[in-house]
Amino acid sequence: MRHPEYQYLELMDDILKKGDARMDRTGVGTRSTLGAMMRFDLSDGTVPILTTKRVYWKTAVREMLWFLTGGTNIQPLLxxxxRIWTDWPLAKYRKETGNDISQEDFEARIVGDDDFAARWGDLGPVYGKQWRRWLGADGREHDQIGDLITTLRENPSSRRMLFHGWNVAELGGMALPPCHMVYQYHVTSDGRLNSLMFQRSCDVLLGLAFNLVGQSVLHLMLAQQAGLKPGEMVWMGGDTHVYSNHFEQVREQLTREPRPLPKMTLARKAASIDDYRIDDFVVEGYNPHPPIKAPVAV
Incomplete structure (x- = not known):
């Protein structure tokens, strides 16, 4: 059987060879293509934590758990x-105050000063707000995740089992509009949960590695909460790109041979989707190549 990670490597290679060279919002520039798909079978516990470079998967899990709290401030993350969300509020702080504070000092103030964190650490109505507290026109909040779990349990053949974060009315207040914006779920007749995630904008070298872990752990949590078995995970990309200052890192990664993907299990049955902790996620057999560092485009 062909190693699933070749889907990722071939996507990067295809973008380098055929992607449209274009300037982007960040001013860095990319090679970009529209439309991509990868599929991963989670049924035996295997999860797509990339092996051709080390992925700090606990960071991605912590990010997903933070999304599920409905929070939008980076203080609990720090x-x-x-630290993967610091760049945006730090850039805003520097621009508005003229203070060229270091990232280390900025993060220390966010962690230690609640008033400073409330003023400068909030990202606006990003993922968690939309997932757990979407504000309707009538003023009522909607818990999309809670509603999804109820439907998975009570009406698993529904074609309306999805949630998304592209709240047009609140986009202007977000530090970054949602990239992984739509998640849809499908339950098979033998009780397997399949998931599909559409990502409107995808930084293939840096972001996608974390997005795949996040989608995987959410898939496992939802399956457990609904009493289902994990099935297939489908990832779909819209504007799928490699930044121009990532080309050499991508070429390095393309020289590496994939190693066996690890397996992930949940150490316990959490009482609810809100009750998971980082220690609940157990990964075995992860033996990746060394990490590859690259700058984040803000």
Whole structure:
């Protein structure tokens, strides 16, 4: 059987060879293509934590758990040593205050000063707000995740089992509009949960590795909460791109041979989707190539 990670490597290679060279919002520039798909079978516990470079999968799990809290402030992330969201509020702080503070000092103030965190650490109505507290026109909040779990349990043949974050009315207040914006679910007649995620914008080198882990762990949690078995996970990309300052890193990764994908299990049955903790996620057999560092485009 062909190694599933070749889907990812071939996507990167195809973008480098055939992608449209274009300038983008960040000013860095990309090679970009529209439309991509990958499929992964989670039924035996295998999860797509990439092996051709080390992926710090606990960071991705912590991010997903933070989304599920409905939170939008980076303070709890930083207290868990997750720094992947700092760039956006830091850039805003520097621009609005003229203070060229270091990232380290900015993060320390967010962690230690609640008032400073409330003013400068909030990202606006990003993922968690939309997933758990979508505000309707009538002023009522909608818990899309809670509603999804109820439907998975009570009406698993529904074609309306999805949630999304593209709330047009609140896009302007977001530090970054949602990239992984739509998740849809499908339950087979033998009780397997399949998932599909559409990502409107995808940084293939840096972001996608984390997005695949996030989708996987959410899939496992939802399956457990609904009393289902994990099935197939489908990832779909819209504007799928490689930044111009990532080309050399991509070429390095393409020289590496995939190793066996690891397996992930849940150590316990959590009482609810809100009750999972980082120690509940057990990964075995992860033996990746060394990490590949690259700058984040803000």
């Amino acid at each position: 207290r868990d040593n997750v």
